[in-house]
Amino acid sequence: MVDTKTKQLIKEGKMLPLMEEFYTIQGEGSHTGTASYFIRIGGCDVGCHWCDVKESWNAELHPPTNTDLIVQNAKKYAKTVVITGGEPLMWDMSFLTQRLQEQNLKTHIETSGAYNLTGVWDWICLSPKKNKLPLKEVSDNANELKVIIFNKDDFKFAEAQASKVNSNCQLFLQPEWSNREKMTPMIVDYVMNNPQWKISLQTHKYLNIP
Numbered sequence: 001m002v003d004t005k006t007k008q009l010i011k012e013g014k015m016l017p018l019m020e021e022f023y024t025i026q027g028e029g030s031h032t033g034t035a036s037y038f039i040r041i042g043g044c045d046v047g048c049h050w051c052d053v054k055e056s057w058n059a060e061l062h063p064p065t066n067t068d069l070i071v072q073n074a075k076k077y078a079k080t081v082v083i084t085g086g087e088p089l090m091w092d093m094s095f096l097t098q099r100l101q102e103q104n105l106k107t108h109i110e111t112s113g114a115y116n117l118t119g120v121w122d123w124i125c126l127s128p129k130k131n132k133l134p135l136k137e138v139s140d141n142a143n144e145l146k147v148i149i150f151n152k153d154d155f156k157f158a159e160a161q162a163s164k165v166n167s168n169c170q171l172f173l174q175p176e177w178s179n180r181e182k183m184t185p186m187i188v189d190y191v192m193n194n195p196q197w198k199i200s201l202q203t204h205k206y207l208n209i210p
């Protein structure tokens with residue numbers, strides 16, 4: 001259990017339950033191919049059955065870490081920092097993102113949008129989930145909508161979510177990894193028939209990089 005002082009620092013975003021941080025290539029979506037420093041914050045209660053990082057869900061397994069230390073590490077690497085999780089918006093992202101921007105780093109987030117939007121963001125990638133729908137404030141501010149396609153019903157969900165984002169938000173369909181052989185051909189057909197969408201692949205998994 002964390003003590004009261006740590007709890008308060010976490011509440012202020014001055015400490016965060018850090019699962020891992022790593023320098024790699026953004027594998028997905030609009031910024032695919034861009035060298036990026038990933039910060040993975042623990043904690044998520046959305047419960048996607050196909051989640052590829054279930055070890056992130058329990059925040060208590062990830063040590064509360066000084067946000068300033070996270071920023072110091074990040075600035076040694078790329079110009080672009082991707083905050084992911086877990087669900088990063090479960091925590092107050094204001095302090096972390098302000099500090100990153102002060103260091104002239106670009107702040108990108110990967111989020112389900114299920115929690116209040118905190119932080120200052122250069123890029124918001126919204127990947128909405130049926131179990132816990134995104135809040136309007138996140139849909140309104142998304143730069144990129146990335147819907148995971150596990151089965152045919154997900155195309156309908158994707159269109160419903162697309163109707164909630166801005167007209168300049170980029171639209172991506174990404175095959176759920178374990179079902180990719182079945183769904184990728186359907187996504188290819190869908191994108192050819194509905195070219196407002198693009199396909200996003202988890203290219204880091206094909207490249208065998210983090």
Ligand SMILES: C[S@@+](CC[C@H](N)C(=O)[O-])C[C@H]1O[C@@H](n2cnc3c(N)ncnc32)[C@H](O)[C@@H]1O
Pocket residue numbers: 044050051052053084085086087088110111112113126127146148174175176177178202
């Ligand atoms: C692990 S999540 C963490 C951020 C946030 N909780 C979210 O879901 O956006 C990072 C990205 O991976 C996607 N993702 C997770 N599991 C996946 C899987 N099995 N196949 C394809 N994409 C997956 C999510 O939809 C999200 O876009």
Ligand SMILES: Nc1nc2[nH]cc(C(=O)O)c2c(=O)[nH]1
Pocket residue numbers: 024025026027028038084085110204209210
């Ligand atoms: N290379 C790489 N790109 C990614 N894009 C989104 C990721 C994530 O887990 O949020 C991710 C990830 O885990 N690795």
Ligand code: SF4
Pocket residue numbers: 044045046047048051052053054056085086087112129
């Ligand atoms: S919202 Fe993101 S981290 Fe949470 S279970 Fe779903 S894919 Fe995993």
Ligand SMILES: [Mg+2]
Pocket residue numbers: 052053
């Ligand atoms: Mg990932």
